[in-house]
Amino acid sequence: xxxxxRSGEAWALEAYIxxxxxxxxxVLRWVEENRRDRVVEVFVEIxxxxxxxxMEERRASLVRVYGENPNGSVSSTFVMARRDPPxxxxx
Numbered sequence: 019x020x021x022x023x024r025s026g027e028a029w030a031l032e033a034y035i036x037x038x039x040x041x042x043x044x045v046l047r048w049v050e051e052n053r054r055d056r057v058v059e060v061f062v063e064i065x066x067x068x069x070x071x072x073m074e075e076r077r078a079s080l081v082r083v084y085g086e087n088p089n090g091s092v093s094s095t096f097v098m099a100r101r102d103p104p105x106x107x108x109x
Contacts, residue, residue: 019049022057022088029057029088035076037069046084060084 021032039045049058060083067078 019045019061020059020085020087021053022059024088032056035069042083049084057088058085059087 019034019036021034022029023032024030036045036048039048045060049060061080062083063076063078063080065078067076070076
């Protein structure tokens with residue numbers, strides 16, 4: 019996931035790889051807790067790629083599921099829905 023902050027005429031990027039998240043809502047809560055008025059992008063990796071050294075380039079394909087790139091790239095909106103509503107906790 020990426021945080022983008024305006025730095026003069028350019029955008030500064032702060033990127034993270036979030037691991038062991040239980041679900042998308044947990045990720046979005048973390049994003050909002052750490053956003054600090056920055057533009058955000060959240061991605062899902064399509065392939066299961068092991069976490070390596072920080073300087074090692076990641077090769078997994080990404081799908082943006084939330085946010086936007088402030089550098090003007092094409093943006094898409096995804097809507098996720100379940101066919102069968104969850105029953106846990108419903109009485």
